[in-house]
Amino acid sequence: MILDKIDTKNMFLYYSGKMALNNISIQIPEKKVTAFIGPSGCGKSTFLRSLNRMNDLIDGVKIEGKVMIDSINIYDKNIDVVNLRKKVGMVFQKSNPFAKSIYENIAYGPKINGINNKHQLDEIVETALKNAAIWDEVKDRLGDSALGLSGGQQQRLCIARTLAVNPEIVLMDEPASALDPLSTAKIEELIVQLKELYTIVIVTHNMQQAARISDNTAFFYLGELIEYDKTRKIFTNPDKKQTEDYITGRFG
Amino acid sequence: MENYRIFDSELDKLAHKVIQMCSQVNQQIIDVVLALKTADLVIAKKVIINDEYINNLDVKIDKLCQKIFALQQPVASDLRYIISALKINNDLERIGDHAVSIAKRIEPLQDYLQLVEDLGIEVIGIKTTDLFSDVVELVKTHDLAFAEQIMSKAAELKDECKSVAATILTEMMQQSEVVVVAANILIITNLFERISGYSTNIAESITFVVNGEIVKHKKHIENN
Numbered sequence: 001m002i003l004d005k006i007d008t009k010n011m012f013l014y015y016s017g018k019m020a021l022n023n024i025s026i027q028i029p030e031k032k033v034t035a036f037i038g039p040s041g042c043g044k045s046t047f048l049r050s051l052n053r054m055n056d057l058i059d060g061v062k063i064e065g066k067v068m069i070d071s072i073n074i075y076d077k078n079i080d081v082v083n084l085r086k087k088v089g090m091v092f093q094k095s096n097p098f099a100k101s102i103y104e105n106i107a108y109g110p111k112i113n114g115i116n117n118k119h120q121l122d123e124i125v126e127t128a129l130k131n132a133a134i135w136d137e138v139k140d141r142l143g144d145s146a147l148g149l150s151g152g153q154q155q156r157l158c159i160a161r162t163l164a165v166n167p168e169i170v171l172m173d174e175p176a177s178a179l180d181p182l183s184t185a186k187i188e189e190l191i192v193q194l195k196e197l198y199t200i201v202i203v204t205h206n207m208q209q210a211a212r213i214s215d216n217t218a219f220f221y222l223g224e225l226i227e228y229d230k231t232r233k234i235f236t237n238p239d240k241k242q243t244e245d246y247i248t249g250r251f252g
Numbered sequence: 253m254e255n256y257r258i259f260d261s262e263l264d265k266l267a268h269k270v271i272q273m274c275s276q277v278n279q280q281i282i283d284v285v286l287a288l289k290t291a292d293l294v295i296a297k298k299v300i301i302n303d304e305y306i307n308n309l310d311v312k313i314d315k316l317c318q319k320i321f322a323l324q325q326p327v328a329s330d331l332r333y334i335i336s337a338l339k340i341n342n343d344l345e346r347i348g349d350h351a352v353s354i355a356k357r358i359e360p361l362q363d364y365l366q367l368v369e370d371l372g373i374e375v376i377g378i379k380t381t382d383l384f385s386d387v388v389e390l391v392k393t394h395d396l397a398f399a400e401q402i403m404s405k406a407a408e409l410k411d412e413c414k415s416v417a418a419t420i421l422t423e424m425m426q427q428s429e430v431v432v433v434a435a436n437i438l439i440i441t442n443l444f445e446r447i448s449g450y451s452t453n454i455a456e457s458i459t460f461v462v463n464g465e466i467v468k469h470k471k472h473i474e475n476n
Contacts, residue, residue: 207327208325211327235327235328236327236328236331236332236464237328237332237463237464238328243328244328244329247328248257248326248327248328248329248330249257250257
């Protein structure tokens with residue numbers, strides 16, 4: 001049985017009083033890839049960031065409604081945001097490795113979570129790098145600076161860094177948009193593999209990418225969730241004209 | 253607010269070629285039915301020669317579809333249209349081939365025009381012409397009322413072909429001297445029946461373009 005990992009109910013988000021998300025209710029299933037698509041400014045990244053309270057860092061943001069993860073509203077007052085972000089990891093458009101060694105990039109999160117045993121850290125680093133499909137490329141140079149890796153490798157390193165703290169959900173905000181086709185293909189393959197272990201939510205401007213890797217697709221426009229369905233349905237026979245116009249490039 | 257997309261011109265070109273193919277095939281049907289009625293070998297020859305034009309158009313449409321798939325990665329209604337254009341093109345090409353097969357069987361019927369008429373092949377031919385003119389309209393307009401009409405007319409025509417085939421078989425058993433020519437007429441009847449089947453396919457493809465619904469085999473599936 002497929003469970004809903006994330007369930008938002010009548011969610012509104014305002015930036016300094018201006019509505020950016022309008023009444024979003026969506027159920028995101030566990031261990032599936034869910035893609036958010038829509039034109040720039042439609043609210044898809046804002047919505048993604050609200051799933052691990054990254055918008056808390058922006059002044060003037062006000063959120064109404066509920067964002068339930070495993071049936072708990074993450075905007076309840078007693079929620080520990082640090083723990084939430086361990087559970088709901090995030091990968092950004094631009095890879096952002098620390099100016100440290102490859103090993104230290106991965107070990108950093110577990111260390112600040114109190115793991116100091118070298119043997120345990122070694123295991124975490126190896127598992128995370130293997131799960132991010134970069135272990136074979138870096139296993140002989142774990143002490144080298146992460147900044148010496150290629151863009152595609154840096155992005156997979158950042159995914160490994162996210163996985164190292166053992167999240168349940170991984171949010172990805174255009175993770176391959178700055179990469180060449182080969183690196184993009186590796187990231188896409190990785191995402192499809194990762195869904196066996198994690199719930200993945202990805203924002204992408206590349207509709208073919210959404211079509212290739214996601215199980216479900218949500219189309220956002222002007223802060224509203226216009227249509228949400230199986231990816232195959234969205235890309236062959238969407239119900240809403242706005243969705244059809246957007247994915248076929250007819251949108252003005 | 254709609255944008256004109258670079259590949260709209262390719263889609264327009266494809267739609268134009270499919271309609272062109274449809275019109276050519278329609279003319280082939282009109283001609284072959286006329287040739288059959290009058291045993292006119294000149295018209296029959298014309299049908300055989302014109303098939304090359306249809307075959308060329310078939311290849312052009314295939315190539316254009318391949319190009320759009322490869323370069324434009326169509327989705328949604330565009331995707332459904334191109335998938336259907338390929339299938340419709342294939343059905344039209346087969347109908348064209350059947351018109352040629354009929355044309356090639358006209359010569360031996362020259363001395364048996366009365367038998368052709370008596371067995372009802374002429375009526376089958378006229379009904380096929382009528383059916384296919386609806387197909388042309390449907391491909392031009394995507395009006396689903398025509399699709400329904402075609403599916404029902406094609407089913408009727410199919411039944412009539414079966415009934416005519418049964419009459420021919422009876423005739424063959426009763427009159428041994430007409431066995432050879434009757435066998436020829438039987439094959440022609442079967443070819444008209446196949447044309448009605450392809451017309452149904454085209455109506456189903458257009459239904460898929462318009463509403464994304466796969467209607468082929470539906471009755472069969474529902475009955476099982």
